[in-house]
Amino acid sequence: MTVQRQKWLSAYLFLFFVCLESPLLIIVLTSFSSDETVSFPPAGLSLRWYADLWHQLWNQGGVKPGLAMSLWTSVWLSVLSAAGATVAGVAAALGLRFFSSRSAGILKQYLLFPILFPQVVIGIGLLLWFSALGGMPVWTKLLLGHFILTMPYVVVTTSASLEMLDPALEEAAMNLGANFVRTLGHVTLPMIRAGILSGALFAWLTSFSNFTISFFLYSGETRPAPVWIFEVLQFVIDPSLAALSTVLLLTTLVVLFSANRILGIGRLVGLRR
Amino acid sequence: MIVMTDKPAIPELEVCALSKRFRDSTAVQDVSFRIWPGEFVSLLGPSGCGKTTTLRMIAGFVTPDEGQILLRGQDITRFPPHRRKVGLVFQNYALFPHMSVEQNVGFGLRMQRASSSQTRDRVNWALNRVRMSGLEKRRPHELSGGQQQRVAVARVLAAGASLLLLDEPFSNLDAKLRHSMQIELRDLQQQLGVTAIHVTHDQEEAMAVSERLIVMNAGRTEQDGSAEDLYIRPASQFVANFIGYGNRIRGRVQQEQANAEFVRFDIESGATILASRANSSVLTGRIIAFVRPEDVIVGPAGSHPPEKGNVLRGTVRRKVFLGPTTTLHVALNERTELFVKIASNAVSALNLGSSSDTVDIWLPPERIRLLPD
Numbered sequence: 001m002t003v004q005r006q007k008w009l010s011a012y013l014f015l016f017f018v019c020l021e022s023p024l025l026i027i028v029l030t031s032f033s034s035d036e037t038v039s040f041p042p043a044g045l046s047l048r049w050y051a052d053l054w055h056q057l058w059n060q061g062g063v064k065p066g067l068a069m070s071l072w073t074s075v076w077l078s079v080l081s082a083a084g085a086t087v088a089g090v091a092a093a094l095g096l097r098f099f100s101s102r103s104a105g106i107l108k109q110y111l112l113f114p115i116l117f118p119q120v121v122i123g124i125g126l127l128l129w130f131s132a133l134g135g136m137p138v139w140t141k142l143l144l145g146h147f148i149l150t151m152p153y154v155v156v157t158t159s160a161s162l163e164m165l166d167p168a169l170e171e172a173a174m175n176l177g178a179n180f181v182r183t184l185g186h187v188t189l190p191m192i193r194a195g196i197l198s199g200a201l202f203a204w205l206t207s208f209s210n211f212t213i214s215f216f217l218y219s220g221e222t223r224p225a226p227v228w229i230f231e232v233l234q235f236v237i238d239p240s241l242a243a244l245s246t247v248l249l250l251t252t253l254v255v256l257f258s259a260n261r262i263l264g265i266g267r268l269v270g271l272r273r
Numbered sequence: 274m275i276v277m278t279d280k281p282a283i284p285e286l287e288v289c290a291l292s293k294r295f296r297d298s299t300a301v302q303d304v305s306f307r308i309w310p311g312e313f314v315s316l317l318g319p320s321g322c323g324k325t326t327t328l329r330m331i332a333g334f335v336t337p338d339e340g341q342i343l344l345r346g347q348d349i350t351r352f353p354p355h356r357r358k359v360g361l362v363f364q365n366y367a368l369f370p371h372m373s374v375e376q377n378v379g380f381g382l383r384m385q386r387a388s389s390s391q392t393r394d395r396v397n398w399a400l401n402r403v404r405m406s407g408l409e410k411r412r413p414h415e416l417s418g419g420q421q422q423r424v425a426v427a428r429v430l431a432a433g434a435s436l437l438l439l440d441e442p443f444s445n446l447d448a449k450l451r452h453s454m455q456i457e458l459r460d461l462q463q464q465l466g467v468t469a470i471h472v473t474h475d476q477e478e479a480m481a482v483s484e485r486l487i488v489m490n491a492g493r494t495e496q497d498g499s500a501e502d503l504y505i506r507p508a509s510q511f512v513a514n515f516i517g518y519g520n521r522i523r524g525r526v527q528q529e530q531a532n533a534e535f536v537r538f539d540i541e542s543g544a545t546i547l548a549s550r551a552n553s554s555v556l557t558g559r560i561i562a563f564v565r566p567e568d569v570i571v572g573p574a575g576s577h578p579p580e581k582g583n584v585l586r587g588t589v590r591r592k593v594f595l596g597p598t599t600t601l602h603v604a605l606n607e608r609t610e611l612f613v614k615i616a617s618n619a620v621s622a623l624n625l626g627s628s629s630d631t632v633d634i635w636l637p638p639e640r641i642r643l644l645p646d
Binding site for chain 2 (some may be wrong): 166168169171172173174175176177178179182183186187190191
């Protein structure tokens with residue numbers, strides 16, 4: 001009976017994951033197609049679209065120009081905005097502790113607004129602001145936009161870690177002669193390391209895969225990879241885009257898995273120190 | 274006149290009229306005491322009595338609303354915690370989980386920017402004192418509760434604190450280990466000549482480790498004295514009931530007094546009882562006569578009491594054998610029942626059960642203490 005129940009459970013889990021991951025699965029499968037156009041199921045398997053992608057990367061012209069530039073933009077944009085969001089988010093989470101639990105709760109709600117509202121609304125809002133201010137470089141606009149979008153994740157994960165931190169540890173440090181800054185450096189930050197790193201990771205992931213905000217703020221050649229894919233998609237649909245998506249997916253997975261190897265999944269979600 | 278005293282001129286710690294109100298309640302109200310160098314003092318009281326708040330004010334984690342805290346004569350009331358140099362041993366030890374034993378113990382020295390050789394020597398010395406040498410590289414989670422406590426003590430000793438604050442330090446240990454750690458900590462404190470303030474709700478623990486107890490209740494100090502003082506001469510009903518067990522008999526002091534030595538009072542059953550004046554904190558009006566179960570003398574009904582007076586007739590309702598002693602529940606009337614503790618080998622002399630359960634109770638006047646009702 002138990003065996004049978006386990007079988008059903010396995011079947012259910014299998015179906016669950018197939019449904020969950022099917023969009024990714026179809027992209028990955030399509031990327032290995034030997035067809036000229038995107039179709040599913042592919043008639044044959046090949047690596048030709050990966051070769052095509054490699055070719056595009058080094059050729060600036062053609063129907064799909066600017067791939068290298070957009071990948072480079074995505075990498076820098078996601079790393080820089082995640083770094084900024086981490087510094088600001090950790091500072092915000094630490095600052096929230098100086099308020100009463102009531103005020104801190106209200107302030108935290110405000111800090112979370114950017115991820116609670118539709119990104120289209122945030123995007124339009126940012127567009128209006130930036131055009132009102134005028135003359136801002138595209139990089140400034142993209143970085144600010146992504147910073148606003150990603151910082152809340154850092155606040156959430158860092159606050160969660162801080163709530164689990166035993167206040168006696170910080171008091172012990174102070175009692176032993178550590179001032180505020182040294183208590184922070186020697187005890188508080190090391191103890192909430194996992195929360196900070198998982199926040200930074202979420203921030204990077206959010207920025208790296210973001211389309212909506214980027215779409216409102218990019219201009220010219222400075223367009224992050226998801227926007228580039230969308231733009232190209234309007235003119236040509238061939239499996240090289242699936243190949244690019246697979247590469248991006250793989251990059252994300254590699255980052256997540258190496259973070260997991262360093263921290264452990266338990267630490268990543270803040271369950272284990 | 275010159276008063277000779279063995280106390281040094283400056284107390285290690287002096288707390289003057291300390292008060293703290295939290296939003297909805299008064300945690301500590303007008304608390305004052307002095308701790309002399311080398312003393313081991315317990316702040317004793319039920320939870321919520323203000324003892325922990327007092328300790329946290331001394332450590333600097335709670336700012337008092339009123340009053341002063343003097344450490345060796347210096348006013349530290351407004352000092353931040355990291356500049357106080359008082360060593361706090363936390364209830365859960367609060368060892369840094371991301372540091373080894375060695376790093377934990379050396380933390381205070383690193384904060385004082387001591388040289389690495391000095392830090393090493395001092396860490397070794399402190400770990401040696403708490404018998405933890407050889408476990409330097411362990412992480413806190415690899416240690417037993419008793420070992421964690423030793424590291425916590427070594428950590429404040431290494432940092433050079435001469436005043437130790439112990440917040441319920443034994444409550445997370447099992448009973449057997451608790452006793453040996455109490456003895457160990459007390460020995461260590463005496464060898465090093467440091468001063469310790471110990472917070473607990475456990476009166477036995479306080480009596481076991483401390484030479485002086487400060488009993489707190491509802492934010493105030495009830496009594497400050499040795500364990501014997503508190504046991505024999507409790508100042509209030511609260512202290513009388515908190516320290517050990519006791520019998521309380523309601524009564525009213527008579528207008529005309531017996532003599533200089535004794536005070537006479539009536540109890541509800543109508544009998545008149547004498548109590549010595551020396552032990553009593555009130556001598557007029559409605560009172561509670563307090564007497565310890567082991568101070569009550571019991572004999573067979575009709576037997577001659579050791580002295581005249583203070584003899585009451587009672588009925589044994591319950592007899593509880595506890596090994597060396599036996600507790601008798603003796604009813605004087607419908608409402609008043611006394612607990613009497615006698616040696617178990619004296620029970621047979623009472624002839625209980627054979628003819629009747631009636632006994633004579635004698636309350637020695639010098640063992641009765643009158644407390645305000």
